[in-house]
Amino acid sequence: MDGQLIAFTGVAAGMIALPGADFAVVVRNALDSRRAGVATAIGVAGGLLVHTALAVAGLAAVLVAVPALFGAVQLLGGAYLLYLGGRALLALRRRPAAAGGEHATGPDAAPDGAGPAARLGTAQGLRQGFLTNALNPKAPVLFLSLLPQFVPADQPALPRTLLLATMIVVMALVWFPAVALLVDRLGGWLRRPKVSRALEAATGFLLTALGGILLVEVVLA
Structure with a gap:
């Protein structure tokens, strides 16, 4: 039995399941609709595919070795997260605060009570999930340092690294859609005005x- 592969499975699963920007975006969009949540989840996995492919190809080392390039990616990533957070907080202002029940709370309801036309589209969900993950500047560093640790010295590096990268993407394709479906399953409760406002506020903040942390790191670098 491959002990290193088992250990990597545990490390990768914990890394993917750890709540962060990806998790927050998937939850927020899943509250909008099941389709938007699943699309966002697939987009996140697509972003991970980019990072793992770069690590396998060795291009992540270039990103780490060129501070200006790394800083540019960090600046873009931070700005995009601020944009998503700002949108969430603006949506919070439009969301009804009272639990009067005048707005629809089913899976077809828009988060601001505007009706189905205001719901997030599949393409928007894919784009938000992909960009949230792909613009994470810490991911290339993580994969570049993580993957080689689980490549045995007596095995060719490329096939093994490809296997590890594939495992990460597959785990993401299982975990994030599962989160989206769970949020949708609990939608009747999660979409109650008070609960949905609390979730919107939490994900927005x-x-x-x-x-903000990414942008501060760029300034202080």
Whole structure:
């Protein structure tokens, strides 16, 4: 039995399941609709595919070795998270605060009570999930340092690294859609005005905080 592969499975699963920007975006969009949540989840996995492919190709090392390039990616990532967080907080202002029940709370309801036409589209969900993950500047560093640790010295590096990268993407394709479906399954409760406002506020503040941290790191670098 491959002990290193088992260990990598545990490390990768914990890394993917750890709540962060990806998790927040998937939850927020899943509250909008099941389709938007699943699309966002697939977009996140697509972003991970980019990072793992770069790590396998060795291009992540270039990103790490060129501070200006790394800083540019960090600046874009931080700005995008601030944008998503700002949108969430603006949506919070439009969301009804009272639990009067005048707005629809089913899976077809828009978060601001505007009806189905205001719901997030599949393409928007894919784009938000992909960009949230792909513009994470810490991911190339993580994969570049993580993957080689689980490549045995007596095995060719490329096939093994490809296997590890594939495992990460597959785990993401299982975990994030599962989160989206769970949020949708609990939608009747989660879409209650008070609960949905609390979730909108939490995801908005989390995304804003993560984006702010990235931008501060660029300034202080």
